[in-house]
Amino acid sequence: MSTLSRQSTLADKIGEMGVRLTKQRRFLIDLIESSQTHLHPSDILKLARQRGEKMDRTTVYRTLGMLKEMGLIEELDLLHLSGHEHYYELRDKNKRHIHLGCVKCGKILEFRSRLIEQLESEIRKETGYDVLSMRIEVAAICRKCRGENGDE
Amino acid sequence: MSTLSRQSTLADKIGEMGVRLTKQRRFLIDLIESSQTHLHPSDILKLARQRGEKMDRTTVYRTLGMLKEMGLIEELDLLHLSGHEHYYELRDKNKRHIHLGCVKCGKILEFRSRLIEQLESEIRKETGYDVLSMRIEVAAICRKCRGENGDE
DNA sequence: AATCAGTTGCAATCAAGTTGCAATAAGGAG
DNA sequence: CTCCTTATTGCAACTTGATTGCAACTGATT
Secondary structure, eight states, rough: OOOTSSSSSSHHHHHHHHOOOOOHHHHHHHHHHHSOOOBBBHHHHHHHHHTTOOHHHHHHHHHHHHHHHHHSEEEEEEGGGSSOEEEEOOTTTOOOOEEETTTTTTEEEOOOHHHHHHHHHHHHHHOEEEEEEEEEEEEEHHHHHHHHOOOO | OTTTOOOOOHHHHHTTTTTTOOOOHHHHHHHHHHHHOOOOOOHHHHHHHTOOOOOOHHHHHHHHHHHHHTTTTEEEEEGSSSOOOOOEEEEOTOOOOOOETTTTTTTEEEOOHHHHHHHHHHHHHHOOOOOEEEEEEEEEEOOOHHHHHHHO
8 A cells, every 4th residue: 555556647747747756756746645634744744754754844845836736636724623734635636525524523524426516517607717626625513523512 | 885884793793692892893893894805814904003993913813713713704715826814704604605716816706506505405414414614715717817828 | 977957955034823911991880 | 980800902922834045966868
């Protein structure tokens, strides 16, 4: 499940775009491609250091910014349920999804629906805007937290 | 179009909740209720100072935080098209809308659709989560900017 | 192997938002 | 209308997330 388990699509794409594939970029890309969770810059930095990679905060921000500009990753706020950092995930144009966060326990659930694509094409049709990306974040209370305690 | 043009619903609600209605809160509430645009903390502070109100950054943040907690205003990121500040707008439960931002000129368009309500009830039904608020922000290119210049 | 523009790391800086606490003022009691 | 209590404000210091300028380094092409 790590670095070489599958070909890095991002690395390929980046190479094609004439961008240098440095050790740091390779590490960050592998991390995002293999991660099951939403990562934020300090996560990435911490993981890099744990694995003995040389990596600076600045590089993390710059690389994430670049990947975002290229449309390869998606930036999330996750409703700022904890801190104000941004989170990042691999972009998958064919599988738009919603992030549903519980304001009590902080758990993030991903939710898919064909309504998202419908909404997107409605926007295109009615406004004439060219949609690049959509961010749908929902603040909610999960069943467990609702059951446990009415307030707090 | 200003302060007294209509009764402040927010001020009433706040009064009912046993919260002190100070000069600063009154000003901020009036401002948000009468504003046609999305305001961020430094806008509010600047406007207060221009009108000779005594107001501190801290108070702006605290008051916005309180109104947000009470569910009376909505917090937006507007995709961070300019800076990382948060924007605020009056909450209107019956009129959920999307914020559509042009990544080139920065213009924000509001867009309504019955698909939003459908999406919300679908989430409730399928996940069992109790939805408190939804934030839908779309990065796009407006017709004008697309026409003018293919890249940049 | 040599080259060199693209990248990185570091230190300094910026910007947004928060905290602790003394001074102030809202609004109910008398 | 004045007093009193306590919530609220303003200020200064601080924290956190992100950015910038620049010298040193390195990937990849010759």
